[in-house]
Amino acid sequence: MHTQTLEAYGHGLHAVQYEELAAGLEQYGNPVRLQGRTVVIVCGNVIFPFRYAKKDVPVTAARLRRATGFRAELIRRHGPEPMQQELDLGLDEVKEDEPRLGLEMLPEDVGLVLVAYACSMEEGVLRVEWGSAELRKEDRYLIWHHHEALRPGRR
Numbered sequence: 001m002h003t004q005t006l007e008a009y010g011h012g013l014h015a016v017q018y019e020e021l022a023a024g025l026e027q028y029g030n031p032v033r034l035q036g037r038t039v040v041i042v043c044g045n046v047i048f049p050f051r052y053a054k055k056d057v058p059v060t061a062a063r064l065r066r067a068t069g070f071r072a073e074l075i076r077r078h079g080p081e082p083m084q085q086e087l088d089l090g091l092d093e094v095k096e097d098e099p100r101l102g103l104e105m106l107p108e109d110v111g112l113v114l115v116a117y118a119c120s121m122e123e124g125v126l127r128v129e130w131g132s133a134e135l136r137k138e139d140r141y142l143i144w145h146h147h148e149a150l151r152p153g154r155r
Contacts, residue, residue, distance in 0.1 A: 017049045021115060032105050035070050045111040046078060052142075053118040056126040062116055062133075063141040073103060075135040078112035080145045082134050116147070 018037040029042035040047050052062035064072055114133055118126040131147030
């Protein structure tokens, strides 16, 4: 791994996705450090990489491993408004936690563009798409409001 971090192989592979994307976008926007990773804000949107699968499956099958944590919070706070609003039963809402370290670095009005990709060590990058998605609370699936392929000929 030619990464700027001191992480071992498995974690280095995770780290390099941020470094490569930031290096390619740095001339177009402002770099920001989130959770020890550099991401870039371009035209009012933070561009965030997300590996959703190790095999060639549609991006519409993407889901997070956990419904909590940094990625989930980032998508909820900066992703698009949900297509279907939650039912308001008039009950007291649970107070939201303060933003995780790093999320407070993003202005509230910044949007989120996910660069979702499927790849494996054996076959390399299989699919790359970008777009905006909300996170469905009940099952961790992403609901894509818009997405499009970044590699010609792939869907």
